[in-house]
Amino acid sequence: MMADSGPEEIAVIGNTDLTSAELENNIKNTMVEIEKWTSLLRKMEISVGEAEKRTGKNTVNMQEIYTVYLIETRPVDAVTEGIIPAPDSLWRRYSEFELLRNYLLVTYPFVVVAPLPEKRAEIVWHKLSADNMDPDFVERRRVALENFLLRIASHPVLCNDKIFYIFLTEEKGWKEMVYETGFQAKADSRLKAMNAAFRVKNPDKRFTELKHYSDELQTVVSQLLRVRARVADRLYGVYKVHGNYGRVFSEWSAIEKEMGDGLQSAGHHMDAYAASVDDILEEEEHYADQLKEYLFYTEALRAVCRKHELTQFELEMAAQDLTSKKQQKEELVTGTVRTFSLKGMTSKLFGQETAEQREAKLQVLEQQIEEGEEAVKEKNTESDEFVKTAWVDIERFKDQKDRDLKEALISYAIMQISRCKKGIQVWTNAKECFNKM
Amino acid sequence: MTRFSSPSQKQSAQESARDLSLPNGTPVETSSPASSSSLLNRLQLDDDLDGETRDLFVTVEDPKKHVSTMETYITYKVATKTTRVEFDLPEYSVRRRYQDFDWLRTKLEDTQPTHLIPPLPEKFVMKGVVDRFSEEFVETRRKALDKFMKRVADHPVLSFNEHFNAFLSAKDLDKRRGLALLSKMGESVKYVTGGYKLRSRPVEFSAMGDYLDMFTQKLGTIDRIAQRIIKEQSEYQVELREYGPVYTTWALSEAELQEPLEGVASCVANCSNALDELTQDMSEDFLPVLREYVLYIDSMKIVLKKRDNIQAEYETKLEAAAFRKEERASAT
Numbered sequence: 001m002m003a004d005s006g007p008e009e010i011a012v013i014g015n016t017d018l019t020s021a022e023l024e025n026n027i028k029n030t031m032v033e034i035e036k037w038t039s040l041l042r043k044m045e046i047s048v049g050e051a052e053k054r055t056g057k058n059t060v061n062m063q064e065i066y067t068v069y070l071i072e073t074r075p076v077d078a079v080t081e082g083i084i085p086a087p088d089s090l091w092r093r094y095s096e097f098e099l100l101r102n103y104l105l106v107t108y109p110f111v112v113v114a115p116l117p118e119k120r121a122e123i124v125w126h127k128l129s130a131d132n133m134d135p136d137f138v139e140r141r142r143v144a145l146e147n148f149l150l151r152i153a154s155h156p157v158l159c160n161d162k163i164f165y166i167f168l169t170e171e172k173g174w175k176e177m178v179y180e181t182g183f184q185a186k187a188d189s190r191l192k193a194m195n196a197a198f199r200v201k202n203p204d205k206r207f208t209e210l211k212h213y214s215d216e217l218q219t220v221v222s223q224l225l226r227v228r229a230r231v232a233d234r235l236y237g238v239y240k241v242h243g244n245y246g247r248v249f250s251e252w253s254a255i256e257k258e259m260g261d262g263l264q265s266a267g268h269h270m271d272a273y274a275a276s277v278d279d280i281l282e283e284e285e286h287y288a289d290q291l292k293e294y295l296f297y298t299e300a301l302r303a304v305c306r307k308h309e310l311t312q313f314e315l316e317m318a319a320q321d322l323t324s325k326k327q328q329k330e331e332l333v334t335g336t337v338r339t340f341s342l343k344g345m346t347s348k349l350f351g352q353e354t355a356e357q358r359e360a361k362l363q364v365l366e367q368q369i370e371e372g373e374e375a376v377k378e379k380n381t382e383s384d385e386f387v388k389t390a391w392v393d394i395e396r397f398k399d400q401k402d403r404d405l406k407e408a409l410i411s412y413a414i415m416q417i418s419r420c421k422k423g424i425q426v427w428t429n430a431k432e433c434f435n436k437m
Numbered sequence: 438m439t440r441f442s443s444p445s446q447k448q449s450a451q452e453s454a455r456d457l458s459l460p461n462g463t464p465v466e467t468s469s470p471a472s473s474s475s476l477l478n479r480l481q482l483d484d485d486l487d488g489e490t491r492d493l494f495v496t497v498e499d500p501k502k503h504v505s506t507m508e509t510y511i512t513y514k515v516a517t518k519t520t521r522v523e524f525d526l527p528e529y530s531v532r533r534r535y536q537d538f539d540w541l542r543t544k545l546e547d548t549q550p551t552h553l554i555p556p557l558p559e560k561f562v563m564k565g566v567v568d569r570f571s572e573e574f575v576e577t578r579r580k581a582l583d584k585f586m587k588r589v590a591d592h593p594v595l596s597f598n599e600h601f602n603a604f605l606s607a608k609d610l611d612k613r614r615g616l617a618l619l620s621k622m623g624e625s626v627k628y629v630t631g632g633y634k635l636r637s638r639p640v641e642f643s644a645m646g647d648y649l650d651m652f653t654q655k656l657g658t659i660d661r662i663a664q665r666i667i668k669e670q671s672e673y674q675v676e677l678r679e680y681g682p683v684y685t686t687w688a689l690s691e692a693e694l695q696e697p698l699e700g701v702a703s704c705v706a707n708c709s710n711a712l713d714e715l716t717q718d719m720s721e722d723f724l725p726v727l728r729e730y731v732l733y734i735d736s737m738k739i740v741l742k743k744r745d746n747i748q749a750e751y752e753t754k755l756e757a758a759a760f761r762k763e764e765r766a767s768a769t
Contacts, residue, residue: 213690220687227680234673241669244662252655255648294491409697413704 045074045155048146049089051138056280067138073168092172094119097145100167102214103178105300106156106186109307110390111158114151115296116177117144117289136282140289147293157393193310200309201316207308210394214301221295225288232281243274263437269430273423280419287415290408294401301397304390311386315379322372329365332358347433360365452661494518495590495605496534497583500575501532510534511575513582517605523597529606537610538582545589545610550743555588556732557581558725577725581710584729638745646741660727663719668715674709681705 050070058064072087097116104113117140149168152158163181166174247265253260497515517529538557545554558581568574589595604610638646684702688695 056670216690217687220683220690224680224683224687226682227676231673231676231680234669234676236667236674241662241665244665245659248655248658248662252652254650255655255769405694406697409694409701413701 006180016366028285036177042167044076044153045087046146046149047072047087048142048149051142052091062131066093067141069142071149071168090169092167092171094141094145095126096167096175097173099178100164100186101148103163103183104152104161105303106183106190107161107181108157108309109190110304110386111155112297112300113158114155115149115293115300117141118292118296140285144293155398167401189197194306198309198313200313203312203414206304206391207387211302211305213326214298214305218295218298219289222300225247225291225295228288229286232284236277239277240274242270245276246271259437262433266430266433269426269433273426274302276422276426278416280422284412285416287408287412290404294405297397297401301394304394308383308390311379311383313339315376315383318372318375318379322369322376325369329362329369332362333363347420356362448631463713491591492520493596495586497579497586501643502570503534509570511570511578513579515586515605523602524606526573526737531605531607531610533604533610535578536580537604538585541604542585543719544600545595546739548598548600550740551593552592553733554595554737555585556659556729556736557585559728559732577721579754581725581729638748642741642744649734649738649741653731653738656727656731656734660724660731663724663727667716667719670712674712674716677705677709677712681709 008156048069051067052070053065054067055063056067068091070089071088071092072089074085074087094116101113102109152164163174163178165178246267246269249263249270253263253267256263342345494517496516497513498516500511502514503510503512506650512532512534515533517524517530519527524750539560542554545552558578578705589598589601595601681702684705685699688698688702691698
């Protein structure tokens, strides 16, 4: 299940003149390349091309309208040879994406699985519709679903999963295949475990910190998204009111002789200014979507931490059980009663047991101890494995997050600069019109 | 130094004599007895003093608050320097309050009916909405009063007005004003409420009246739009001030991203400050000019109204004279 790249494959960079920071950066970049190279994306192009509406009967036999998304795949080789064959394609609806993700969550609990876009549109500024059927919402969802598939396909572990591959390539029978893996039972027990309340004595500190971080990230990004939406709302108002200037300048130009042309032109610039805000804010939604993805990622992070707690808890329980069994054996052998047991009390009250009875009990206990030791060993290995593999993926996630968010902030800044430049242009033009009056 | 252009079209003296037309291009016939060209001439501000030496300098400065038992009010220092013989002294420094400026303006209107008197800043401010004693308000008012005084001082006719002289020089203005208060009431009533019916108004004055009505309306609309923009910008500002700090909070949980996030936070703060400046400039520089022009137009409309009234009086008297002639003719 592990990706076939390893640290051994990183090319040694012979130039020793690089600073340690640059070296580290080079290693990081190379690892990104390797990641891409070994992922599914090396073999195939994946895209979510279109969306369509369908009608059908749902689980309670009622008519419903839902949207399906076209998944297109094409082998990479074909393109590079100059021939561009038509892509293979199939249609999937949102619930199938959900099923895929749940399957992956259950099957690879140590992976921070990329999130799906939100089911219903929330935290949007007022101009955008919160309606699931709205074409803009559907379009943004299409982009987000494509992004989801690309994330899975570029993950060193998940990209090799068979169910994922068939999700992309075979429309019929995929759902049945998923259920055949018996994942449902695992999913149910996972859900139970997620919601259970238990106390872990010795969790790995790193996971505790990570859980803390994911809570903080969730809080701050939610707040950021909310305030940004309000800022967008207000900015919209400012731009649109300027449109009124356009109208009044136009009316005013009608009663003026020399100033007429200047006023009319200035009025047009004001109209253009007011109209420009729609595109500007739509572009900004892309930034919001990028933030939202990481908001939803925090849930995946928490799930991994939770799984660690669970494994650790099971280990601690097994160890505790073993200790108690060993103690019972010791008591039985030495005849002292340190632990309270009903048998102990009754034997005190009603007399000692026979030697045969004791012997039998001892044997049972020894058996249990043996089994217990096996169990503890198993749980220990399980826990160690989990911590190891999970932490590798968490480091991968951290790097991905830093890269992605940095890029998102940069393009946000570029958007702002572009908006302000456009504003300056409009007012410069208007000023020229006024000067010429 | 910023100069404020005339409220109507800038026409050279020669042009106005031969080719008369309204701002929207309609040519105008000069047929009425009261020559419209001379009226239009007087509607211009004489900006021709460029390069000429002035002999009268007036400034309005140093506002101070006065608290008396009856009321609290602000006075302004009016400083004069002049070489004119009409004045006894070469320098004067007196304290005047808004009421006094208002009195002066009314006196000028009454005594120079064919001249357009520059406007004063708004007289009434809604208590509770605007703080009459705030630094901003007082400063805005002082600037407008200063402008007013300079315009009168630069005017070749108005600056020689005896009331203007008194305003600049008199130690105790109240005595000079005296009963002027009563007459001021009467005259303004006469000019505003006169309901004379006109036979026919000369075309150019009707056109001018229509233009002024529309122009006022447009200016009023622009004023309202600007105020709305200021309001929307303030609300945008409120959100911006909450937005930046969220990035700072986020930066606290991050390592690699700390610097970029803090960068964004400081940029948002900069934008916020710039927006503050913009809003302030709009309030201080743009809106007052609009309002001043609205006041100018009000003055112009009053002048037109006076003209109407005079025409009405004239027509009434003509009728009366014609009637008496008939009577006398039929009596003989």
